[in-house]
Amino acid sequence: xxxxxxxxxxxxxxxxxxxxxxxxxxxxxxxxxxxxxxxxxxxxxxxxxxxxxxxxxxxxxxxxxxxxxxxxxxxxxxxxxxxxxxxxxxxxxxxxxxxxxxxxxxxxxxxxxxxxxxxxxxxxxxxxxxxxxxxxxxxxxxxxxxxxxxxxxxxxxxxxxxxxxxxxxxxxxxxxxxxxx
Numbered sequence: 001x002x003x004x005x006x007x008x009x010x011x012x013x014x015x016x017x018x019x020x021x022x023x024x025x026x027x028x029x030x031x032x033x034x035x036x037x038x039x040x041x042x043x044x045x046x047x048x049x050x051x052x053x054x055x056x057x058x059x060x061x062x063x064x065x066x067x068x069x070x071x072x073x074x075x076x077x078x079x080x081x082x083x084x085x086x087x088x089x090x091x092x093x094x095x096x097x098x099x100x101x102x103x104x105x106x107x108x109x110x111x112x113x114x115x116x117x118x119x120x121x122x123x124x125x126x127x128x129x130x131x132x133x134x135x136x137x138x139x140x141x142x143x144x145x146x147x148x149x150x151x152x153x154x155x156x157x158x159x160x161x162x163x164x165x166x167x168x169x170x171x172x173x174x175x176x177x178x179x180x181x
Contacts, residue, residue: 010062011085012033014051016078018044029072030055033065096179103144105131105170113144116166123149
């Protein structure tokens with residue numbers, strides 16, 4: 001008889017008005033149930049706090065935490081969505097690359113970038129984007145940073161040339177560089 005050693009997780013999506021102490025209260029609550037944050041992103045979007053967290057723990061600790069989340073959310077003024085998940089399947093051999101794009105802000109930039117990579121069967125692992133006013137030109141600028149996983153059999157020079165041409169056609173200043181691990 002074999003013992004199942006696969007980890008189980010609780011994926012959380014958390015959203016609510018930004019207030020001092022949210023991260024402290026949320027992380028304390030998770031630790032109080034003998035669970036830990038294995039991975040996560042937390043930020044402020046407009047006036048809202050937003051977090052996506054991957055919580056690790058024993059099945060019974062995760063179950064207790066999961067049942068306590070609705071009351072905690074009400075007390076803190078947070079909308080919390082929880083979903084059980086397992087370990088990620090090992091990806092095929094992928095080489096991590098960083099994509100950085102800057103442009104005048106306009107609709108469709110992330111959609112266009114994601115279409116390029118989807119058309120090339122390249123998975124986007126992470127996206128961070130922001131929009132801000134450039135103080136030198138007083139214009140709205142968009143900044144996008146992506147991490148993509150490029151299959152080892154892809155000819156990188158050809159992909160980079162095609163990506164740069166694609167971005168030039170869209171008037172995007174871009175780079176595609178390997179991530180040094």
